[in-house]
Amino acid sequence: xxxxxxxxxxxxxxxxxxxxxxxxxxxxxxxxxxxxxxxxxxxxxxxxxxxxxxxxxxxxxxxxxxxxxxxxxxxxxxxxxxxxxxxxxxxxxxxxxxxxxxxxxxxxxxxxxxxxxxxxxxxxxxxxxxxxxxxxxxxxxxxxxxxxxxxxxxxxxxxxxxxxxxxxxxxxxxxxxxxxxxxxxxxxxxxxxxxxxxxxxxxxxxxxxxxxxxxxxxxxxxxxxxxxxxxxxxxxxxxxxxxxxxxxxxxxxxxxxxxxxxxxxxxxxxxxxxxxxxxxxxxxxxxxxxxxxxxxxxxxxxxxxxxxxxxxxxxxxxxxxxxxxxxxxxxxxxxxxxxxxxxxxxxxxxxxxxxxxxxxxxxxxxxxxxxxxxxxxxxxxxxxxxxxxxxxxxxxxxxxxxxxxxxxxxxxxxxxxxxxxxxxxxxxxxxxxxxxxxx
Amino acid sequence: xxxxxxxxxxxxxxxxxxxxxxxxxxxxxxxxxxxxxxxxxxxxxxxxxxxxxxxxxxxxxxxxxxxxxxxxxxxxxxxxxxxxxxxxxxxxxxxxxxxxxxxxxxxxxxxxxxxxxxxxxxxxxxxxxxxxxxxxxxxxxxxxxxxxxxxxxxxxxxxxxxxxxxxxxxxxxxxxxxxxxxxxxxxxxxxxxxxxxxxxxxxxxxxxxxxxxxxxxxxxxxxxxxxxxxxxxxxxxxxxxxxxxxxxxxxxxxxxxxxxxxxxxxxxxxxxxxxxxxxxxxxxxxxxxxxxxxxxxx
Numbered sequence: 057x058x059x060x061x062x063x064x065x066x067x068x069x070x071x072x073x074x075x076x077x078x079x080x081x082x083x084x085x086x087x088x089x090x091x092x093x094x095x096x097x098x099x100x101x102x103x104x105x106x107x108x109x110x111x112x113x114x115x116x117x118x119x120x121x122x123x124x125x126x127x128x129x130x131x132x133x134x135x136x137x138x139x140x141x142x143x144x145x146x147x148x149x150x151x152x153x154x155x156x157x158x159x160x161x162x163x164x165x166x167x168x169x170x171x172x173x174x175x176x177x178x179x180x181x182x183x184x185x186x187x188x189x190x191x192x193x194x195x196x197x198x199x200x201x202x203x204x205x206x207x208x209x210x211x212x213x214x215x216x217x218x219x220x221x222x223x224x225x226x227x228x229x230x231x232x233x234x235x236x237x238x239x240x241x242x243x244x245x246x247x248x249x250x251x252x253x254x255x256x257x258x259x260x261x262x263x264x265x266x267x268x269x270x271x272x273x274x275x276x277x278x279x280x281x282x283x284x285x286x287x288x289x290x291x292x293x294x295x296x297x298x299x300x301x302x303x304x305x306x307x308x309x310x311x312x313x314x315x316x317x318x319x320x321x322x323x324x325x326x327x328x329x330x331x332x333x334x335x336x337x338x339x340x341x342x343x344x345x346x347x348x349x350x351x352x353x354x355x356x357x358x359x360x361x362x363x364x365x366x367x368x369x370x371x372x373x374x375x376x377x378x379x380x381x382x383x384x385x386x387x388x389x390x391x392x393x394x395x396x397x398x399x400x401x402x403x404x405x406x407x408x409x410x411x412x413x414x415x416x417x418x419x420x421x422x423x424x425x426x427x428x429x430x431x432x433x434x435x436x437x438x439x440x441x442x443x444x445x446x447x448x449x450x451x452x453x454x455x456x457x458x459x460x461x462x463x464x465x466x467x468x469x470x471x472x473x474x475x476x477x478x479x480x481x482x483x484x485x486x487x488x489x490x491x492x493x494x495x
Numbered sequence: 496x497x498x499x500x501x502x503x504x505x506x507x508x509x510x511x512x513x514x515x516x517x518x519x520x521x522x523x524x525x526x527x528x529x530x531x532x533x534x535x536x537x538x539x540x541x542x543x544x545x546x547x548x549x550x551x552x553x554x555x556x557x558x559x560x561x562x563x564x565x566x567x568x569x570x571x572x573x574x575x576x577x578x579x580x581x582x583x584x585x586x587x588x589x590x591x592x593x594x595x596x597x598x599x600x601x602x603x604x605x606x607x608x609x610x611x612x613x614x615x616x617x618x619x620x621x622x623x624x625x626x627x628x629x630x631x632x633x634x635x636x637x638x639x640x641x642x643x644x645x646x647x648x649x650x651x652x653x654x655x656x657x658x659x660x661x662x663x664x665x666x667x668x669x670x671x672x673x674x675x676x677x678x679x680x681x682x683x684x685x686x687x688x689x690x691x692x693x694x695x696x697x698x699x700x701x702x703x704x705x706x707x708x709x710x711x712x713x714x715x716x717x718x719x720x721x722x723x724x725x726x727x728x729x730x731x732x733x734x735x736x737x738x739x740x741x742x743x744x745x746x747x748x749x750x751x752x753x754x755x756x757x758x759x760x761x762x763x764x765x766x767x768x769x770x771x772x773x774x775x776x777x778x779x780x781x782x783x784x785x786x787x788x789x790x791x792x793x
Contacts, residue, residue: 097603099714101611240763266763270715272706273512273722275505276753276765282635283498296715299613303709307622307637309629325613329711333622370612 088125088391088402090115090132091151091159093169098138099270100295102325103376107165108134109367110380116359116366117351118388125391126400137169144169145176152180158405160391161185161412163383167243170203177202183409187383188213188319188342192246196479197413197441198490204412204441206386207342207434211474213318214247214290215466216447217340218254220316221288223461230259235281237274237301238292240266247292247318250474254467271297278308288314293321299329306333316340319447323375327452335454340447343382343431345457347373351381351426375450375457382431389425390415409493413438432463438492445471501635502754503747508640510746511647512709515702516723517730517738518650519695524732525671526691527579528587532594535720536601537696541567542703542712546616547609560700567696570601575689583684602717611714616707643705647739650701654735657694667691671733728773731786740784745769 092111095104115130124130133154135147144164151159161183164170170190177184178201186194187206194203208216222229236251238244248264255262263284265277271293278301281289289310291301298321305312313336317326322339347353352373360366371377394403394411403411415436417425422433434443445468449461483490516538523531531537545563548554554562578593622639629635658664669677670687678684703712706719722745730741749772753765782788 097606097611097714099718101606101714102613105611264762266761268763268766270718272710272715272718273509273765275509276502276750276757279498279502279505279635279750280754280758282501296710296713296718299711299713300709303622307624307639308635309624325713328615329613329713331615331617 086124086127086402087129087131088160089155089157090130090387091148091154091162092132092134093137093144093147093151093162093164094134095137095139095165097136098140100139103295103320103323104139104165105368106323106325106371106374106376107380107383109371110377110382111163111384112380113355113359113367113372113377114351114381114384114388116363117355120363120365121354121358125388126395128391128395128400128402130388137166139166139168141166141168141172145172148173148176148182152182157402158182158408160403160405160408161387163187163387164190167191167246168241171242174200174203181404181406181409183405183412185383185387185412187379187386189243193475193478193482195440195442195475196490197436197438198492199479199483199488200441201413201438201493202409204436206383206412206436207432207442207444208447209442209445209471209475210246210318211250211471212442212445212466212468213340213447214250215254215468215471216464217290217316217318217466218251218258219464219466220338220340220449220461221290222258225287232260232288233284233286234260234262235284235286235289236262236264236292237277237281237289238264238266239271239294239297240268243294243320244292247290250471251290253470253474257467257470267293267297267301270295272300274300274304275307278304278310281305281310282308288316291315291317291321293317293326296329297321298326299334302326302330302333302337312336313338313451316449322450322457324457325376332454334452337452338449338460339452339457341375341450341457342447343375343379344429344448344459345373345375345378345450346430349426349428349430351385351430352378354426355381378430382427385425385427385431386412386415386417386434389417389421412436413441413493415443497633499751502750504634504636505640506747506750507743508637508644508746509750510726510742510744511644511739512640512702512705512742513719513722513726513746514739514742515643515647515650515698515705516719517726517742518654518735519698519702520720520723520727521732521735521738522654522691522695522698526667527590527670527688529579529590529594530587530732531695532591532720533597533601534695534699534723535717536598536605537567537570537699538703538706538719539714539716540570540601540605540703541696541700542616542707542716543605543609543614545700545704546614546707546712550614563700564697567700568693571692571694571696572689574692575685579688579692580685598717602714606714613711613713614707616704616712618704618708620708622709639709646701646705650698651735651739654694654698658735663687663690722769725769725773727783728770729776729783731783733787734783734785737783737785745772748772 094108137144184203192209194200317339319340327334390411394407398407418433432444432446436443446463450457451460519534544566548559620642624635666682726741730737749765749769752768
């Protein structure tokens with residue numbers, strides 16, 4: 057063996073030994089490890105880059121401005137899922153072992169990945185935060201103690217959209233025709249049952265038209281819409297499907313101010329791609345866009361200017377970046393809540409579950425955190441893992457989103473009944489005895 | 496009847512958009528026998544390079560187009576040098592597998608250079624109905640789709656002249672007919688491959704610009720290749736005319752099926768209906784409508 061080869065082998069051996077001896081994330085003193093199953097490349101990379109950009113910017117803000125959560129610094133590792141279920145499971149399996157305390161909580165940011173890991177989470181004692189997506193009946197925490205569809209769920213969105221449309225139609229939907237244009241996937245089918253129930257209750261005619269994945273060609277769907285002549289179109293899109301729907305609506309002469317998207321079909325990545333065809337389009341939202349919030353100014357000053365650790369300045373203030381910021385805020389507040397009970401030190405994922413279930417971020421706290429009205433107050437309980445149910449509407453004005461409504465609820469009584477019925481059915485199928493876990 | 500015509504015309508025009516992508520596959524398959532799995536990625540790379548250059552340097556349309564074309568030529572030449580040349584005389588499946596690897600590389604490279612954000616591409620043609628047709632016949636035909644069909648027509652004419660009337664084109668056809676014989680008469684196989692990959696890059700650029708103007712320039716452009724596959728099966732892998740005719744048949748039939756059969760069986764069928772059509776054609780004409788019939792000695 058030559059001298060250079062010997063040196064190389066020695067360096068490699070030393071590096072391997074060093075790696076083996078390196079402490080896992082958990083063993084680093086006084087840090088809270090957060091596992092992030094993100095996506096920044098692939099078909100939904102633009103959406104993921106904005107959401108996870110906001111998420112990480114907030115974690116950096118807490119570290120840089122506050123020195124962590126009660127002195128516990130946050131650490132994290134991002135694993136790329138490419139919005140692919142198999143890769144999502146792989147990332148989940150990897151991240152759960154990166155810390156002896158667990159990954160704190162996982163935000164799958166994909167309904168498909170949520171379904172894929174939902175039955176693993178209780179076994180591993182890892183809470184899943186599915187903010188505005190995932191399985192709707194998981195809102196019933198007595199059956200799904202480890203899943204938290206925080207803020208609002210798909211059925212809140214669907215009934216909220218129906219109420220918004222009803223308000224535009226002077227409160228009466230009887231005899232009106234509404235089309236649901238949906239992504240032909242588990243995500244797109246989530247609102248079917250609740251919209252059917254709404255149609256029966258309010259007397260409107262509902263037609264559901266699927267768009268095959270990825271949705272980059274919708275000529276035939278829109279010709280059917282043109283023939284059917286609906287009063288409104290509800291758009292349940294994601295990724296390229298939304299921009300294509302807006303473009304094809306223009307092509308077939310359907311007015312964009314008679315289209316209402318859900319909150320995953322209402323971001324700048326959708327409307328910018330569609331260009332002028334998007335002007336006038338309404339979309340539900342879990343959060344407001346814009347930079348006019350003290351917390352956003354803090355991020356710009358502390359994370360971007362002072363610490364130079366910002367993710368992407370171009371994304372600051374966009375719909376999905378603000379949503380990521382809010383998702384991180386709820387996560388941090390849940391850690392803080394758990395610390396109140398278990399002590400001001402790193403908490404386990406199991407303790408985090410209690411923290412989320414007892415989360416109470418009221419209007420006063422939102423103001424103190426600098427979020428003001430960007431997101432609604434959230435109060436989680438064992439029975440209600442959502443904690444809000446509120447939705448707000450925005451309208452694309454050609455270059456930015458304008459607020460089109462106050463925070464409002466859909467048919468929350470009907471949604472709650474359907475959630476309880478569906479969760480009870482799931483519990484019976486899986487042999488789960490519903491109940492609250494406590495601390 | 497008016498609605499049927501609308502669906503039919505819309506389908507035919509959508510089919511032309513599929514043909515644009517299919518053409519890139521045909522060119523490479525004709526000259527090298529390689530099924531280039533990376534064609535969709537090349538469409539994405541081309542469109543992203545165009546809008547990226549436009550955004551970064553604000554150059555005029557023509558200059559940006561020329562620079563993007565240059566980037567596609569470089570990509571084509573490098574593909575020949577680094578990926579294909581070392582694999583000359585290897586089985587076709589090896590070359591096919593190499594293009595699968597190339598797909599992921601090109602997708603990653605494009606996003607690494609230009610980022611993952613969705614970009615708007617404005618070619619100055621609005622995707623709106625032609626008013627005269629709407630007013631006179633109440634038939635909806637998109638101005639953009641007609642323009643895309645014209646572009647496809649010009650592209651096919653240019654390729655036909657290139658293949659039939661130029662020296663390089665004749666050399667390409669000779670290589671396509673028989674690699675060994677072409678080399679024996681002094682046709683440089685490696686240069687021919689570099690040229691054909693560059694021409695396929697040009698076709699990818701045209702397809703990328705049209706699809707990008709329609710849906711925004713984003714990763715989903717890579718999926719347009721899925722629309723081209725049934726077109727190729729139906730039209731034949733070696734025929735430019737087959738790509739056009741196949742596109743028209745697939746486009747029209749999938750739209751008619753979605754509108755008239757879809758509602759009976761739950762809808763959302765056009766994604767797989769095109770493949771069913773192609774499979775049915777395979778049973779009758781395995782080489783496709785315009786593909787060459789291969790007879791092998793045993």
